[in-house]
Structures are given as structure tokens and as C-alpha cells.
Amino acid sequence: MRLVALLSAALAAVIPGVAAAQVLYTQPPASPAGLATSCWWEPDDSDYDIHCWDSFILPAGGTINEVRWRGGYEYGGSYGKVTGFVIGFYPSNSYGGEPDLFAEPVEYAVRGLAGEHSVGTFNGIQMFEYSMTIYPGFVAEPGVKYWVKILGSKTNIPDWGVAWGTGGNGAHFRWIRGYHQYFSYPHDLAFTLLGERPCSADFNSDGAVNTLDVLAFLNAWGSGDPRGDFNGDGAINTLDVLAFLNAWSAGC
Numbered sequence: 001m002r003l004v005a006l007l008s009a010a011l012a013a014v015i016p017g018v019a020a021a022q023v024l025y026t027q028p029p030a031s032p033a034g035l036a037t038s039c040w041w042e043p044d045d046s047d048y049d050i051h052c053w054d055s056f057i058l059p060a061g062g063t064i065n066e067v068r069w070r071g072g073y074e075y076g077g078s079y080g081k082v083t084g085f086v087i088g089f090y091p092s093n094s095y096g097g098e099p100d101l102f103a104e105p106v107e108y109a110v111r112g113l114a115g116e117h118s119v120g121t122f123n124g125i126q127m128f129e130y131s132m133t134i135y136p137g138f139v140a141e142p143g144v145k146y147w148v149k150i151l152g153s154k155t156n157i158p159d160w161g162v163a164w165g166t167g168g169n170g171a172h173f174r175w176i177r178g179y180h181q182y183f184s185y186p187h188d189l190a191f192t193l194l195g196e197r198p199c200s201a202d203f204n205s206d207g208a209v210n211t212l213d214v215l216a217f218l219n220a221w222g223s224g225d226p227r228g229d230f231n232g233d234g235a236i237n238t239l240d241v242l243a244f245l246n247a248w249s250a251g252c
Contacts, residue, residue: 021232022200024062024140026192027054027165028226029070033122035161036172036189037074039152042083047178048158053090053099053147054165054172054189058197060205061142064089066194066232068131069150070119070163076126079157084111085130088149089138098173098182099147108134127163137195147173150191165190194232199252203227203244209251217244 038052067087073079088107090099114130121127140146152160168188175182201209204216221228221240230240230247 021066021194022197023227023229023232024058024064024193024195024197025056026226027056027167027188027190029122029127029190030164030166030187031122033125033127034164034187035072035074035125036164036174036185036187037159037161038071038150038174039082039154039158039160040177041158042153042155045177046158049177050158051149051151051175051177052162052172052185052189053149053174054168054191055092055099055145055147056168056193057143057145058140058193059143060197060199060202061140061144062195062197063137063139064134064193064195065137066131066133067148067150067191068129068194069189069191070127070129070165071150071152071161071190072125072127072163074159074161075157079159080154081113081116082152082154082160084109084153085114085132086149086151086153087132087134088151089140090147090149092145092147096145098184099149101182105149106138108132142198148191148193150189163190164188192226200230201244201248201250201252203248209248213248214244217241217248 036052037050040049086107086109088105090105091103093100110132114132116128116130119127119129150162165188171184172189174185203213228236231243
């Protein structure tokens with residue numbers, strides 16, 4: 001009843017021009033928490049360096065213009081903070097099971113902490129949230145598997161890692177410099193991709209804009225699914241309903 005009442009009120013109060021930086025894909029943090037080290041020792045690398053990738057598919061495609069992720073330090077920050085991050089997007093190799101490391105990635109870099117702020121301690125690990133706006137945005141084709149690498153940099157022991165996530169295939173891909181080998185490791189990585197869909201009103205990505213999209217959105221919104229944050233402001237509330245209804249009423 002709450003959803004029906006809210007929808008009725010929102011339909012009567014659709015406000016033109018509400019921007020929507022939508023959640024295109026998300027793998028929320030896992031419980032129990034853990035870390036997948038993904039960090040290098042700048043400026044000359046080290047045998048301790050580990051690079052991690054995880055895969056994603058956008059069924060309807062879209063332009064990614066922001067990446068958010070969770071991470072932390074294996075030794076609690078005893079060896080200092082990160083000095084920056086690189087976000088890289090890679091195509092899949094010919095059989096789709098790994099990133100194509102011979103292809104030229106699309107990479108974005110930021111110096112500093114990328115907005116690092118603590119979100120609490122989980123399973124004995126202090127976790128932090130991070131975000132990076134990327135420009136120009138990365139254009140993901142519909143239904144194509146890509147791989148995202150989130151790599152921290154440090155001037156000391158490279159102990160920063162991405163938090164374990166859920167919602168993927170239960171594994172990520174990594175390279176350990178000291179072994180000079182690539183591996184598939186258990187655990188998804190925790191990250192969220194935000195941006196613009198080719199047709200944001202087609203919420204369920206079935207190629208049509210109709211009441212099924214309203215129901216799909218309300219289900220996501222009502223259950224606290226990150227996709228319910230339709231306007232991308234970090235909160236799930238009535239503003240997301242208004243933003244979605246504006247997009248839905250405009251069609252494609």
C-alpha cells in the first residue's frame with residue numbers, strides 16, 4: 001500500500017528536468033567481509049604487486065561516468081595510505097573467461113584518496129568507500145562482457161585491497177607480479193558503476209517502455225536494491241521515484 005500511495009502521489013507531481021545518474025551495475029559488499037589485494041608499489045613496481053579484475057555485463061549498454069567501490073588495508077593502514085588509483089576497462093579474451101590483457105585498456109587515473117571515508121569495521125577490517133568520476137565516460141555495448149580493474153598505488157608495502165562483493169559469478173581474476181602468473185580467485189569484488197542508459201525508462205531492459213518498467217523500478221526501490229537510487233545521489237528516497245517517473249513519462 002505504501003508503494004501504491006507513493007506512486008500515485010509521485011504521478012501527480014512529476015517534476016520536469018530531474019537528472020538521473022543511474023546505477024548501471026552493482027556488486028554490493030559481501031558478508032563476511034574480506035579483501036582482495038589490488039595494489040602496486042610505485043614508482044618501480046615490486047614482487048608484492050597484485051592486480052585484480054572483475055567482469056560485468058550491461059544488458060542494455062550504457063555510458064559509465066562514475067565508479068564507486070569499497071576497500072581497505074590488510075595491515076590496518078600501518079604502512080600508510082594509498083596515493084592514487086587507476087580504473088581500467090578491458091574487453092574479454094576470445095573465450096570470454098578472462099580479460100584480454102593484450103588489448104589496449106581504457107584507463108582513468110586519480111591522485112590522492114579518491115574520497116576515502118570510513119564506513120565501519122566488518123569482520124575485523126576497517127572498510128572505506130571510494131569514488132571516481134571518469135571523463136569521457138566509458139561506453140559499454142549491450143550484452144558484452146567487460147572487465148574492470150581497480151588498482152591502488154602506494155609508496156610503501158602495497159597492502160590496499162578491494163572488498164569482497166556479491167552478485168557476480170563468485171570469482172575475480174588477478175595477476176601476482178612475484179609469481180608472473182594470472183589466476184582466477186574466489187570472491188566477487190565490491191563495486192558500482194553509474195552513468196546513463198541508452199533508454200533509462202526501459203528499467204527492465206526488455207526493449208519496451210511500459211508498466212513492467214514501473215513495477216521493476218518499484219521492486220528495486222522498495223527492497224533497497226542499489227538500482228533504486230535512480231538519480232545517483234547515494235540515497236534511496238522519493239526523489240528517485242520522481243526521477244524515474246520523469247524518465248518513464250518521457251519515453252525513449
